[in-house]
Amino acid sequence: MSAEAIRVPARGRPVRRLFVHQLRAEQLVFWRSREAAFFIFLFPVLLLVLLLSLYHGGKYQGEPVRWEVLAGLVGYGCANTTFAGLAIQLVLRRESGILKRLRSTPLPPATYIVALLTSTLFVFGLQAVVLFLLGHALYGTPLPSAVGSLVVTLLIGAAAFAALGTAVAMAIRSAEGSSAVVNFVVLPMAFLSGGFGPNNGYPAVLRAIGDVLPLTYFLKLVNAVYLHGHGFWTQPEALAVLGAWGVAGLVLAIRNFSWEPRGR
C-alpha cells in the first residue's frame, strides 16, 4: 500500500467512517512491517511449496495426501495469522503504549477492535486464496467445491483463534519474547493436529494430545468441506469443540483485556 492510501477521510456516518479509516490504517501498519508480512502471511505459503514437493503419492481419507497437506496448511495459516499474529501484534501495541494512546482519542474501543479483527481476517482470507490457487497451479490440488461451506468454516475458525489469540495476548506480560512464546504454542499445535501433513502415523501419545487441541477440530471441518465437499454442519462434534475453545478464549479475553502496558 502506498503512502497515499491513508488520507484524512471525508465526513460521513461517524462509526462507519471510523471503521473504514481504521481498517485502512491497520492494513497499512500490517503490510508495512516486513516481519509481519513475512512470518504471518508468507511463511505458510513457503511451507506449502516445501511440503507439497515432499508429499507426492499416498492417500488420506481416500483422497490424495497432497489435498490433506493443503487443507492442513490452510488450518496452520489460520492459527498463524489470527491466533499467533494477532496475539503478537496486540502485545506489542499494548506494551508500546499504542493501545493506551488510542484510548484517549474519539475512536470507540469497539470500532478499533472490530477493525483490527477485520484486518486480520482479511489477511488470512487473502492467504487462504493464495494457498488454494498456488496448490492448484503448482501441484494440481483441486479448487474447493463447497465454497459457501468453506467460507463459513474459515470464518468460524478465524473467530475462535482470534478469541484465543486475544486471551493469550492478555496473559503475556511483556513484549520481549512474546513471539517466541506464541510460536512455542502454534508450531507444536500445528504439528500435532496434522497441520503439516497427516498425523495418523504419529505415536498414540502425540495423537492423544492432538485430540484436545482446537486446530485438530478445525482441520476436521476443513477436511470434510475441502476433501469431501461436505457441508460444515455435517461435523457437529468438531463445531462444538472448536466453539467451546472459542468461547473460552472470548471469556478470558474480555475478562483480562487491558489497554495499558503491563510490563513496566
Place this chain on the structure above:
Amino acid sequence: MPAIEVSGLRKAYGNLEAVRGVDFMIEEGEVFGLLGPNGAGKTTTVEILEGYRRRDAGDVRVLGHDPQRPGPDFRQRIGVVLQQSDLWPNLTVRETHAIFAGYYEAPRNVDAVIALVGLAEKQDARVKTLSGGQKRRLDLGIALIGDPDLVFLDEPTTGFDPQARRAAWEMIRSLRSLGKTVLLTTHYLDEAEQLADRVAVLREGQIVRIGTPAELTTTDLQTEIRYRENGEEVLVRTDEPTRVLAELTSAAVARGEEIEGLQVRRPSLEEVYLALTAEESAE
C-alpha cells in the same frame, strides 16, 4: 467556566495512597504546572483527569465532563501526551498524523501541525528512525491534530538534551498563544517556572503549595540577609526583612561604618521546591 475543577480527589492502589485529597482549578487558557518528585501522584492525578483511571473519592470536572463518564465530545476536545508511549514504528510521520486526524470531527490541517511541531523535514521519515526528541514532537503533533481545547503533557521533556528542551518549551509557549489550556506535569523546576502561569507542588499525594511561580517564591521561605561582621559571615533569615535591614543599617550608620558584604536575596523557586518536598524527610 474553568477548564478543570478538582476537589477532594483521592486514589489508592492497594495500600498505597497515591493521591490524598487534592483540590485545584484551572482556568481556560491557563498553563498549569503540576510539580513534584517521582511518586508524588502527578501522573495518577493527570490520568484520572484524562479518563484513564477511576477515582476513589472527590469531584472532578474536565471541560464540564466527568472523565469517568465522559460525553461524546470529551475526547474530541482533549489532546494527550503520555509519559511513555510509542507509535507504529514503520509508518511515516505524515501517515501517523493522518491516521490520528481521522479520529476527529474537525481536525487541524496535517501539514500545518507537522510544521508547528517542527517535523516538516521529517514528514516522510519512518517513526523508528526519529530521535528521542523528534518522537516527543510527534507525540505532541498527534495530541494537537484534533485541535483540542485542553492539552495534557505528562513530563514532556524528560530525557531531552538542553537544546531539545528549549525547542519543546517554545512549542508549549505557542500552545498558550493558540489559546489552549495546558496541564503540564514535570519534575523540572525551571520548566515549571518558564512555562506555567500557576504551579501546584505535589508531595506524597497532596498539594503542599499552589500559586504563580512569583507567589511561591515570595510567600514561602524567609528572606536571607548576609553580611560580614569582624570577618565572620552572618546569615539572618527573616519574615520581616524591612525591619531587620533598617535596624542593621541604622546601627551601622550610627557607628559611621559600612556593613561588609551586605546581600539581600529572595529564595529561588528551586529552593522553595526543595524545602517543600524535603520537609517530610527532615521531620
